[in-house]
Amino acid sequence: MEIQGLPGKLLAELGPAIASGELAEGAVLRIEELETRFGVSRTVVREAVRILESMRLVASKRRVGITVQPRRDWDVFDPLVIRWRLAGADRPAQLRSLGSLRVAVEPAAAALAAQYASPDDCRELSSLAVELTVTARAADLTAFLRHDIAFHATVLRASGNEMFAHLGDTVGAVLTGRTEHKLMPHQPRAYAVQLHREVAEAICAGAPERAEQAMRTIVTGAMQELAAELG
Amino acid sequence: MEIQGLPGKLLAELGPAIASGELAEGAVLRIEELETRFGVSRTVVREAVRILESMRLVASKRRVGITVQPRRDWDVFDPLVIRWRLAGADRPAQLRSLGSLRVAVEPAAAALAAQYASPDDCRELSSLAVELTVTARAADLTAFLRHDIAFHATVLRASGNEMFAHLGDTVGAVLTGRTEHKLMPHQPRAYAVQLHREVAEAICAGAPERAEQAMRTIVTGAMQELAAELG
DNA sequence: TCGCGCCAAAGGTATGACTTATTCAAGACG
DNA sequence: CGTCTTGAATAAGTCATACCTTTGGCGCGA
Incomplete structure (x- = not known):
């Protein structure tokens, strides 16, 4: 978990509960309730809630409580x-x-990477x-996944755009989820691998269009597979 | 300011100071120092720091203090x-x-909007x-800006993608900044307005490519103007 | 029935005491 | 002389408590 200490423990419970809809919009929590439920002090609860608030998952108002947004x-x-x-369910x-x-x-990142x-x-x-x-x-699906993640992260980073670069981890999470979820029985498609080589080549050759x-x-291929899988 | 209460005040000081580089990477703050500097209690300081930490602007370690990342x-x-x-300076x-x-x-959002x-x-x-x-x-630059922001936000929202939709505010901030900064002396370019009409028309007609x-x-036009302005 | 004002409930802030982790340095040992 | 161990100082982390502030709702009265 990204956030440390006791507040992190609370977040690890509350975050997924809200994200999955288990704690639905409009649900109300109270600090005291969370204190007893998790056996921690007010300080800890408040810090956890502040973080959820900064993510806009909840809003806290006097005389009302902590409301799921x-x-x-x-x-x-x-x-x-x-x-x-x-x-979760989402x-x-x-x-x-x-x-x-x-x-x-x-694609935009690849084009920029080809330039920079x-x-x-x-x-x-x-x-x-x-x-x-x-x-x-x-x-070797495990190794393949690791390199696939690194490949996409590298392209995003090489674009020179910090915002693109930061999507590397997220894309990695998607790829990981895909491999784990489908438990891909067969080896990755040769065509996809070929395309990755093409991207690398175009970037190194400074060819934005091709990249x-x-x-x-x-x-788009990944998107189509996804759409097919999710119905 | 988005975050309320006293912690919000601290954030309004510390956030910009870090973002602008005034508090450079590696700079160390201590809770007690912030307490006295802002005349608030530990509770408040800690909550503000927690939020900065969740944004990864700072990291806090025992026996060290709060370090700018x-x-x-x-x-x-x-x-x-x-x-x-x-x-700020960034x-x-x-x-x-x-x-x-x-x-x-x-552009991707516009294409999706044309479909959905x-x-x-x-x-x-x-x-x-x-x-x-x-x-x-x-x-009427003020009114123009207001509608321009609404236009882009609407396209992003109409794409049906929640992540795109959330970029509406950010794009709005960029547009606002541009108008304020350049203090545009003349009226918006007729060509740009024409393009906006074209986008609206294509979306309503269900023509993703055109949109x-x-x-x-x-x-890309905006990007070029920007590049020209920033050198 | 409507409006005004009071009260209680819940979050917000302040404070002091105590716990725990971590760095740095002094001292012990090879 | 260098390295390893140990301990003390430091700063964050947690807890418990008291008190302030806001605000929604209830009840009273017009």
């Missing part, structure tokens, strides 16, 4: 919120949202592309 | 972080990042397009 107010870009939603909706976001962002990638980025991408090819052939196009094919 | 760790999608950076970098993000996201917009969304977009035309002609293309022209 409607979904549309949630800070859906907060990494913890994303993780909590991915872990998982399909969250995956769809993230899928669309990837379709929008990753450093020699080191380029080396890393080439190396990762090779690893992807090898591990795919060997049907963008190849990346777009990757993420 | 390196930029790359910051939660750059947090609305408050964005606002603080826009208000403004150009933040604008560039947001510009790229808009170029990536808004409700009749109400469509009505609103058409109405806003008219308002844009009128206020542009009248050179996406028109929106892309708008945001």
Whole structure:
């Protein structure tokens, strides 16, 4: 868990409960209730609630209590919120949202990377592309996933845009979830691997158009698989 | 300020100070120091620090204190972080990042909106397009800005993607900043207004390609103006 | 029936005591 | 002389309590 100490424990309970809808919009908590329920002091409860409040999952008002806010107010870009939603009943909706976001962002990031990638980025991408090819052939899904995550994170980072770069972890979470969930029986598709090589090559060659196009094919493909899987 | 009470006051001081680099990476604060500096109790200081910690602007360690974290760790999608950076020395970098993000996201959102917009969304977009035309002609920059923000927010919302929808406020902040900063002397460009009409029309007509293309022209145009202005 | 004012409930703040982790340095031992 | 151990000082973390402030709702009276 990202947040440390006792407040972290509370968050680890309350966050997922809210994200999954178990604590529905409008539900009201009271500080005292949480104190006894978790056997901690007011200090701890208040700090945890403050954090939930800063994510806009809850709002606290005098004489009323701590109220769970409607979904549309949630800070859906907060990494913890994303993780909590991915872990619960909201998982399909969250995956769809993230899928669309990837379709929008990753091709743009690839294009920028083709313009701004450093020699080191380029080396890393080439190396990762090779690893992807090898591990795919060997049907080593664990290693493949690790390199796949690193590949996408590297492209996002190489774009030079800090906001894109920060989506690396989130994309990683999506990829991890996909592998775990489908428990992919067969090895990754050769075509997808080929596209990753194409992206790496285009970026290293400084060809934004090609990089963008190849990346777009990757993420729209992922989006379609996702749509098929979720119905 | 988004966060209420005394902790909000602290955040309003500390957030911008960190975002602007005034409190540089590695700078150390102590709770007691903040207590006396702001004349508040530990409770308040701790809650404020917890929030900064959840944004990853600082990390707090025993026997060390509260340390300002390196930029790359910051939660750059947090609305408050964005606002603080826009208000300070990081403004150009933040604008560039947001510009790229808009170029990536808004065309995709427009395409999705063309598929999923409700009749109400469509009505609103058409109405806003008219308002844009009128206020542009009248050179009423305040009203124009208000409608421009509403227009982009509506497109993002109509995409049906909650994550896109949440970027509405941020885009609004960028547009506001642009108007205030340049203190636009002349009326908005007729060409840009025309493009907004085109977007509204394409969305209402259910034409994703056209909507996406028109929106892309708008945001890349904005990006170029931005690049020109920032050098 | 409507409006005004009072009260109680719940969060917000302040404070002091105590706990725990961590760094740094002094001292012991090889 | 260097390294390892141990201990003390420091600063955050937690707890319990008291008190302040806001505000929603109830009851009283017009």
